[in-house]
Amino acid sequence: MPSQQKALVIEQKFAPQVVKNIDIPKPAAGEVLIRIEATALNPVDWKIHELGLLVEVYPATLGFDASGVVVELGEGVTEYAVGDKVIVEGWFDSEKRIFGTFQQYLAAPLTTVGKMPSNLTFEEAAAVPSGIATAGLPLYNQSEDADSARLTPFWEEGGLGKYAGKPIFVAGGSASVGQYAIQFARLSGFSPIITSASLHNADLLKSLGATHVVDRNLAPEALVQKVRELAGGHIDLVFDAVAIPDSTLAASYQITAPGGQLVVVVPFPIPGEDKSSGRRVIAAHGLFQAPSNFVAGKALLSKIPELFESGQFKPNRIEVLPGGLAGITAGLNRLRDGKISAVKLVVKPQDTED
Ligand SMILES: NC(=O)c1ccc[n+]([C@@H]2O[C@H](COP(=O)([O-])OP(=O)(O)OC[C@H]3O[C@@H](n4cnc5c(N)ncnc54)[C@H](OP(=O)(O)O)[C@@H]3O)[C@@H](O)[C@H]2O)c1
Structure with missing residues (x-):
């Protein structure tokens, strides 16, 4: 040495x-x-x-x-x-x-x-490591002190495919975190999985599990409308994998149904946030060493080899x-x-x- x-x-x-x-x-x-x-x-x-x-x-x-x-x-x-x-x-x-x-x-x-x-x-x-942690932990962490959507982890009894028939929107699906969020959504059964990205990345994102790729260059109002149409109902879970204040955040918030949950990768103030709407904003925390991530992080880290070796994750x-x-x-x-x-x-x- x-x-x-x-x-x-x-x-x-x-x-x-x-x-x-x-x-x-x-x-x-x-x-x-x-x-x-x-x-x-x-x-x-x-x-x-x-x-x-x-x-x-x-x-x-x-x-x-x-x-x-x-x-x-x-x-x-x-x-x-x-x-x-x-x-x-x-x-x-x-x-x-x-x-x-x-x-x-x-x-x-x-x-x-x-x-x-x-x-x-x-x-x-x-x-x-960071991409998978930032996507997975705010979705599945069950710790009381964690900011998380508390989905049943796909690796636990009854978790795989549990959310079948429920739509999800991932803003910024081409981002490293977004690609993992799409793949977690697929394992958890969400459908449709709608994402925003540059359209030249549509085939890639569909290969990961996205069912619809919406042009991220649409004006925010048009994007909100398009995503709502594709979802065909309330979207109770939105994951903003880029969380850009003057671009994606306001649209992601509007797409989240009242009473629903919005995961953001950066905790910026949300333009137009209406706390009385019951929407919950979850700030992703992607450090495995954070005490609130210890238990879920250890479980997720232990699943990583199998996820990739089985071909379930790319x-x-x-x-x-x-x-x-x-x-x-x-x-x-x-x-x-x-x-x-x-x-x-x-x-x-x-x-x-x-
Ligand atoms: N909270 C945490 O612990 C934590 C941990 C890790 C990362 N983060 C944050 O998460 C964010 C993403 O990180 P990353 O490494 O995944 O990023 P990244 O891979 O560098 O993101 C690049 C992608 O962002 C997409 N993008 C940019 N503007 C967009 C828009 N307006 N709408 C939709 N997509 C857009 C682009 O998609 P196209 O090419 O398709 O246009 C591009 O491929 C960063 O802000 C990072 O700081 C937070």
Whole structure:
């Protein structure tokens, strides 16, 4: 084992991200040390960097999604062995210090780690953890303190197909989170599954389970009307997988029937919200390590290999960026500027050059 690794480091809030040599951490008790083979980029990475959100301790290394190989076990770890292929989500400590995946080695607590599906490449698997958590946990989490629609999980008795005949609308079905939300809706039996996206992604989204793809460029009133027509009745559950204040949120709220539930991936104020309508707005929380996500997160992580290996779930399409960690900043700029469509950008930290 080397003692040093390359990491993409932000020295202080708003400073540029630079590749540096830093020490490889030792796994604490209950943690594993993972050699990261692939890491995926998320919109939250540029938001933290450019808006100064969430992270309070610098220098910091961002990154929320990765896959790799366990290379060392912390004290007391029996669930994993050296050599296991895993997926892992970036995590925070109580001081808002981030332990991110934009580096070559990450020590992570077991709450954030899962076995990697054997039929996925490292690059495909890197795009799984945050997207699947952000879609699945606000739908199925049964914990009392969780913000969740509390659907019966499809993995529990009676959960598979339980919501047959009930319509669902997923705003932003092409987003990484949206693609997983569509697939969860399919397993839970919802029908029709209506989604909004650019129409060039319609075939992809139908292959995941969408029954109708509505052009996301429709004016909001036209979109609301079209979705209501297709649903043929009340839509009690809406999942806004992009939650854009001046674009999708108002329409998603209007599409949600009075008394229904709207899951939003970012907790922005809802334009035109009428609290007396009885609509419930649920803020997705996609960190496996959040205490309210512990139980459901563990159950979901344990289901991930089977979901993909059985073919029930398909991974996001990926695009591998050149240059290892040095390719991340340009990739995050593309995410910020909306210059990706139904694809997850991935880099291979071990390819980072001196
Ligand atoms: N709360 C949490 O814990 C949590 C965790 C993860 C992510 N998030 C948030 O969830 C959001 C989605 O993340 P992601 O990684 O899934 O995003 P992403 O994959 O980068 O989203 C890109 C997609 O958004 C779609 N899109 C953009 N504007 C749209 C609109 N007006 N209507 C419909 N679709 C639109 C595009 O679809 P087309 O290409 O079809 O046009 C594009 O393919 C981000 O805001 C992220 O910060 C929250």
